[in-house]
Amino acid sequence: MVPGCDDQGMEYGMFTYPVQDDHRSLYQELVQVNRTLEQKVQELNRAQQRLMEYRKVFECTRDLIYVFDRDYRYVMANEAYRECRKSRFPDLIGRTLPEVVGEETFARIKPHIDACLAGSELSFEDSHDYLDKGMRDLLVTFSPVYDGDRVERVACLIKDVSERKLLEEQLRQSQKMEAIGTLAGGIAHDFNNILTVIAGYASLIQINGEESEAAAMAGEIVLSVERAAEMTRSLLAFSRKQEVHLDTVDLNLVVAELHKSLTRLISEEVELVVRVAGEELYCLVDRGQLEQVLINLAVNARDAMPRGGVLAISTGVAEPEGEGMPAGRCAVITVSDNGTGMETEVQERVFEPFFTTKDVGKGTGLGLSSSYGIIKKHNGTIRMQSEPGAGTSFSIYLPLSVERPAGERRDAEERPGAGSGxxxxxxxxxxxxxxxxxxxxxxxxxxxxxxxxxxxxxxxxxxxxxxxxxxxxxxxxxxxxxxxxxxxxxxxxxxxxxxxxxxxxxxxxxxxxxxxxxxxxxxxxxxxxxxxxxxxxxx
Structure with a gap:
């Protein structure tokens, strides 16, 4: 018996047909064909589903994808590529690469294309100046598409690797800064040994000479050693080998004593003007780190005045208002120049790490970002005002302290007493x-x-x-x-x-x-x- 039929006939779909023994084999073949068709339809549906998924990936990816034939004519392009070329789909397909990318670009990439048409898959780095995004770094991959044994088309994938290249450069820069920090720490350690010897012998000269002229000179040596010790502490802080230590200092004294150092940093074409407030400005700061901030700002001001100008540093008192500003009366240090100034786009990114407008090799992009971090650690704020062609001004706001410096210098130190043992x-x-x-x-x-x-x-x-x-x-x-x-x-x-x-x-x-x-x-x-x-x- 054939399933679905009896001696009188057989059912197929909605109909019943008379059946004979020799027709049963035909019926079985028809059933098998029907099952095969159903499998093919299912496979077709699955293939269409996969095709739709591939199409979504093809169209939704941010990477640029296009396909061209042996005549260098576009066969296919995704939306990202069409948007990049500002062309609609019908206008792009059928056109040649030289028409779309330009003769100069085509001549540059043609050796890679010809190598791919010969059967090689290859990748290379390139760059393109986009109207909306500017110059971008690209990774271009050409893959051969075969029809039998012959490459008939080439699929091109263009990936924007600008962010990755930037991160790689930042990593290299941070590794370089880490190496410099290690070197600075070693230099500071060795220099501290030298300063210990200088300070010790100067102290012995003071003891032996008492009120003599040599003793007075030795006193100046001791003061210079203390100043040099501040510099080594700054080096150790830069190398991340020293915690920040806050002491009460007079900002007027800090700015005034930094005058000589800044004179050596700036060029002769730049006039340095320093004005300090008439009242004492005591703040709780790490003197070495604050000096580092002022030096960074002074160097940036110098670079903004390549043909010379005026660099002004002043101190004062203010009661700032606004979000992120310290509460109450603050000491203010202002560093200003009359140089080139900054565009709005540059001002928005000026405190970002590794951001710099200087030429390659002339700036790390860390000066202002580290200065911002240092002032924040002091519970202060740094603000900037700039205008193209009219110069730039940085104002540092630090909370005032009611305490006086604990280590104010005295005219005469008590002579150490004798010991034993x-x-x-x-x-x-x-x-x-x-x-x-x-x-x-x-x-x-x-x-x-x-x-x-x-x-x-x-x-x-x-x-x-x-x-x-x-x-x-x-x-x-x-x-x-x-x-x-x-x-x-x-x-x-x-x-x-x-x-x-x-x-x-x-x-x-x-x-x-x-x-x-x-x-x-x-x-x-x-x-x-x-x-x-x-x-x-x-x-």
Missing amino acids: TVLLVEDEETVRNMTRLLLERHGYRVLTACNGQEALELFRQDPGSVQLLLSDVIMPRMNGRELCEQVRQLAPGVPVIFMSGYPADVMSEKGICGGGAYLQKPVKPEELLGTLRQALST
Whole structure:
């Protein structure tokens, strides 16, 4: 029996037909053909569905896609490409590449096209100046489309990689700045050792000369050392190796003392005018970082006046209003120039990291962005006013402080008193070691010296009871200061320890090589070293 029929007939669709035995095979063939047609229809529907999906991707992607034949005539183009070329679909298809992209562009890319028509798939970088987006970096890929064994068409995919290239450049720039920061940190560390020697010998000259002219000159050397120490602290802060430390300072004094440094930075064609307020302007700031901001602004002003002009820096008091401004009375530092000024588009991006209008190799795009971040960390605000051809003005608003500077300079420092006891001095820098030994001996101490941790440990083991204090550098060959401290404490648990280093304490703490004693950052003032030493021996 055939399914769906009896001896009288068979059903097919809505009809019943008479059936004979020899017709049953024909019926089975028809059923099989029907099933095959249904499968083909389903496959066709699935193919149409996939085609619609491909079409959506083809039309919705932001990448530019087009196809052309061996005569360089457009066969297909997606909406992104048509919009880019400002052409409608009917107007583009059938036209040749030279007509659409221009003879010059076509001549440049034709070798790549011919290589693709020969069977190679290739990618290359190019650029295009768009009417609405300006110059953009592009990655162009040509893929051959075969008809049998012959390439009949070429599919082109154009991807805008401008943002990626910008990120790559920013990454390279940040890596370069990180390397510069590491170098700056190393320079600052070595320079601090030199300053320690200069300050120490200058202090000894003051002690020996008392009221002589040489002692007065040595006092000026000490003041210069303090100024240089501020510069090294700025270098360490730039290298991200030092936390920001806020102190109360007089902004008038900061601006006035920066005058000489700025004179050397700007060209002779630029006139520097500095005006400070008549009243004291005390603010809680990191002096080194604030000076960095002022130097950045001054250098930008100089570059904005290639033919010369006036760079004016002034201080004053204001009560700013508006969103993001500090509340109450603020100190104001204004840096202005009468240079080229900025267009509105540039003003909107001026504080963005890595944004610069300078030529390649002449600017990092970090000066104003870092200045903005520094002022924000000081709970202040920086504002800008500019007009093309009329110059630019930056105003820095910082909250005023009611406290006076704690470290105001005095005309005469108290002479450190004499001490007693044996100090084990460990320092790998010979000049620092010799100066420190001489300073301590002049103030009554017996000094044992070692150039590294192992040598110091051997000296200590010879007579542990004779050493009253360990004064050690931190970074040394063979054995660092922390390791030496641990070994010494095993032999004499109660011995006081003082560490000295050209690196800040937070860096030493992060590296895990400082601990168990007092910490002095080089350059160490002689009176600070002697005071810390006396305090450690008295406890």
